[in-house]
Amino acid sequence: MEIHLNSKKLKRSIIAAFAVLLLPLASMAQFTISGTVSQTNGNLPGASIRIKGKTTGTNADANGNYKISNLKAGSYTLSASFIGYKSIEKIITLSSDENINFTLEQSALLADEVTVRATRANEKSATTYKNIGKAEIEENNFGQDLPFILNNTPGVVVTSDAGAGVGYTGIRIRGSDASRVNVTVNGIPYNDSESQGTFWVNMPDFASSVDNIQIQRGVGISTNGAGAFGGSLNIQTLSSSEIPYAEINNSFGTFNTLKNTVKVGTGLIDNKWSFDGRLSRIKSDGFIDRGASDLKSYFLSGAYHGKNDLLRVNVFSGTEETYQAWNGVPEAKLRGDLEGLKEHYNNNLEYLYYTKADSLNLFNSDNRTYNQFTYKDQVDNYKQNHYQALYAKQFSEHFSFNGALHYTDGEGYFEEYKNSQKFTKYGLPNVVVGGTTITKTNLVRRRWLDNDFYGFTYAFNYQPQSDLNFTLGGAYNQYRGKHFGEITWAEHASTAANDHHYYDGKGNKDDFNTFGKINYNPTAQLSLFADLQYRNVAYKISGTDKNRKALDFNNNYNFFNPKVGATYFMNEQSNAYASFSVANKEPNRDDFTNLKEGLPNPKAERLNNVEAGYRFKDDRFNAGANVYGMFYKDQLIFTGEINEYSDAYRQNVDKSYRIGLELDASYTISSHFAVNANAAFSKNKIKNYIDYVSEYDANFDLINVQATTYKNPDISFSPNTVVFGELVYKPLAGLAVALQSKYVSKQFMDNTQNESRKLDAYWVNNARLGYNFSLKGIKNINVALLANNILNKKYESNGYTYSSIYPWATVTENFYFPQAGTNFLLSLNLNF
Incomplete structure (x- = not known):
């Protein structure tokens, strides 16, 4: 009996021991x-x-x-x-x-996302896109302009005139500049109607009022506003919070960069009303000499949430005063080439370096921070006010509507000091003093832009069954722009008053589009997509331009932009897609105003875009790979020639293309480690390119234009390789450290593929540290540090070049925009 009992105890002990040993395996x-x-x-x-x-x-x-x-x-x-x-x-x-x-x-309440649904891509749209959520935007928002927050996305290259991401900044997607990237805010067009570019300096700290962004690369789906020839940025502003909140966000860093932001929200009142507001200020001296920015903005939003509808009114504004840093640094100055700098000085003495102060500034300033401008009020000063009324209605579970009314009021100028200007250039009589006729004077001038942009957008969505969805949408917008110049001071005063306009030009543009989309799932695994858009643009330019040349252009364009695609869902985690899209785009204002006399008017551009890709997503691993082909007809490119007023201009080239491969992935290794990476590899070519160089005599009068043909050169500013990687380490709750690395291959500054006119490849590394914790009375405290360019890489992200032929030599001038070395931004954010 005793032996039997002991054997039972032994058995239980062995089982218990095995259970203990197996516990870690079970866990x-x-x-x-x-x-x-x-x-x-x-x-x-x-x-x-x-x-x-x-x-x-x-x-x-x-x-x-x-x-x-x-x-x-x-x-x-x-x-x-x-x-x-x-x-x-x-x-x-x-x-x-x-x-x-x-x-x-x-x-019972409609989500704010319905206001942008018509212009958003999804997994059934068979297009290439990336969504960026609020958390990612907040992590990277230290006060730099929005392009720098988007810098970590595939195929994106950003630049900053002042060198540190505050002030005038730019973004290129797949090598396409801002004039080819469509930007909408809540489905409302934001690109300037005439230049077609986006000036982020007019939206300081706008990222603090953004809920999410979708980047569509290539043509994308039909949207409102400018034609997408490289990509689209679809921005949705903040949605309502259910509970009241307050935030105080502050950043301070190198170059005396300072950001102060205050945000408040009421939460839902009576489950119907909500009000949100933001007030921001950003100041920075900039990396470049005198490249200072003084930026102010606000954002106000009020919403009514009905049972089946949503009405939201947004009012936001940006005011900027930015010292001009847009002339760049001459190559000889940047390289420390004293003999080359002397040659540059002598070649440009008549145009750039009139005074002793100009000369001392050129030779004595730092090679990388040099700024040609020394006049204390050489500033860009502009204000833009936006008004949006957004409405969404759910008529039934199958049928819904969203639409918007909008108005944007913009007004501002840039001021510049000009030496030795002829009175006749400004339509003024010469001045006679003591019997001596004076034909030139030093003066200060302002070039103004006063514009209004208004219209409406709409979209109806009908989903009769789960496998079929229709959308009918569009917009009608009008732009009215006034361009004029004033002389505010002259050393020798002529007959004009201070408010005299020495030129007056107008640009009137009407833009109408309508599109229809259909998603159909014939089987559970297959989704078919079709999107047809018609767009009409009427654009009239009249008056005189900044050189007092008469303007008279009246253009009307009719565009048909079809898009078709299919997505195949292999299983719950993966799908493959393919699409074909067409986009058309009208020329911009400069294409007309800078046109040399006797040349034909610029033609509209056309793009055929093929996209194909594969996506995989599970709880830890998210990856996508896509190939694309962008085939252009009559693409407008800079030719290398300048007109009689030294303005560069673009002309159509018959055929050009971009083809490439893009990869994008993220992997959560464990609760402590995650990796994010993307890469873009591309080939960007013009089949036949004619480069024009102006020839001058000894008196600097234009006598001829020399033309050279190039076969299959690279398209300017189109790097063949862009690679990004990020390692995120979370050692404990609330603490995260991220190391970021980005490589951009060489870029040519013109279309001759000349090694002497390029931006060198660069590899830049950043680090970001963030810590979240709470204290009594404060919901969350976030302390974060952004260290940019931690290896102090000396690089240039933008530039320009031009050539001229003289009796004594052919002169090529390269100018570059250096970016800051190692610099820091420290932020403290309090959430209540």
């Missing part, structure tokens, strides 16, 4: 949560499923099914959400594979 076991997300009348493809407090999550496939794998045993809070539906959370204890289904009810 390391990997489990799966799967299920379906549905609503009253069917499943919800694309619904978001997330694990609260973690980056883990996925989206429902075309059948509404989802799966999250590789989860350890433990307790989790699982949430399911979809636009226009109430979110649901479920708490589960995971010790084996689980099947969790969600049934979502329509929300």
Whole structure:
């Protein structure tokens, strides 16, 4: 009996020992949560499923099914959400594979996302895109302009005139500049109607009022405003918070950069009303000498949330005063080439270096921070006010509408000091003093732009069944721009008063578009997409330009932009897509005003865009790969020639193209480590390019133009390789450290593919540290540090070049925009 009892005890002890030994293995076991997300009348493809407090999550496939794998045993809070539906959370204890289904009810309040849905791509759109959420925007927002927050996305290259990301900044996507990147704010066009560019300096600290951004590369889907020839930035401003909040955000850093932001919100009042506001100030001396910026802005928003509708009114404004740093640094100055600098000085003595102060500035200033301008008020001064009324209505679960009315008022000037200007250049009589006729004077002038932009956008969405969706949308916008110049001071005063306009020009532009889209799923795995857009542009330019040349252009364009594509869902985690799109684009104002006499008017451009890609996404690994071909007809490019007023101009080239491969991936290695990376490899060519160089006699009068033909040169400012990588380390709760690295290959500054006219390749490394914690009375405190260019790389991200032929030599001048070395931004953000 005793032996039997002892054997039982021994058996129990052995079992217990094995259980103890197996506990760590059990805790390391990997489990799966799967299920379906549905609503009253069917499943919800694309619904978001997330694990609260973690980056883990996925989206429902075309059948509404989802799966999250590789989860350890433990307790989790699982949430399911979809636009226009109430979110649901479920708490589960995971010790084996689980099947969790969600049934979502329509929300009593419409989500703000419906205001941009018509111009947003999704997994069924068969196009190449990337979504950037609020958290990522906030992590990277230290007061630099929005392009620098987007710098970590595929195929993007950014630049800053002042060298540190504050003031005049630019962005290129797939080598295409700002005039070819369509920007909308809540579906409303933002690009300037005439230059077609986007001036981020007019939107200081706008990132603090942004909820999310979608970047569509290539033509993308139909949107409002300027034609997308490289990409689109679709920006949605902040959505309403359900609870009241207040935030104080401050940043300070190198070059006396300072950002102060205050944000407040009421939350939902009576479950119907909400009000939000932001006030910001950004100041910076800039890396470049005198490259200072003084920027102010505000954002106000009020919304009414009905049971089936949403009305939101946004009023926001930006005021900027920025010292001009847009002439760059001469190459000889940048390289420390004294003999070359003397040659540059002598070649430009008549145009740039009139005074002793100009000469001393050229030879004595720092090679990388040199700024040609020394006049104390050589500033760009501009203010822009925006008014938006957004409305969305859910008529039924199948039919909805959203639309907007908008008005933008812009007014400002840039001021400059000019030496030895002929009175006749300004339409003024010469001055006679003591019997001596004076034909030239030193003066200060202002070139003004006073413009109004207004119109409406609309979109109807009809989804009769879960596998079929129609959208009908469009917009009508009018632009009225006034361009004029004033002389505010002259050493020798002529007959004109201070408010005399020495030139007056107008630009009137009417832009109408309408588009229809359809998504159809003939099977659970296949989604077909079609998008047809018609756009009409009427553009009239009249009056005189800045050189007092008569302007009389009246152009009307009719564009048809079809897009078709298909997406195949292989399983819950992966899909492949392919699409073909057409875009057309009208010339900009400078293409007409800078046109040399006797040359034909510029033609509209056409782009045929092919995209194909593969996407994979699970709870830890997210990856995408795509190939593209962008084939241009009559693309407008800079020819290398300047007109009689030294203005560069563009002419159409018959055929050119961009082809490339883009990769984008993120991987959560563990709860402590994550990796993000992307790469873009491309070939960007003009099939036949004619370069024009002006020839002058000894008196600097134009006598001839020499033409040289190049076969298959690279398109300017189009790097063949752009690579980004980021390692994120979270050693403990609330603390994150990120190391970022970006490589941009060489870029040519003109279309001759000449090695002597290029931007060198550069590799820049940044580090970001953030720590979140809370104290009594403060919901969250965030302390963050951004260290830019930690290896102090000396590089230039932008530049320009031009050549001239003289009896004694052919002279090529290169100018560069150096970027700052190692610099820091420290932020303290308080959330209440």
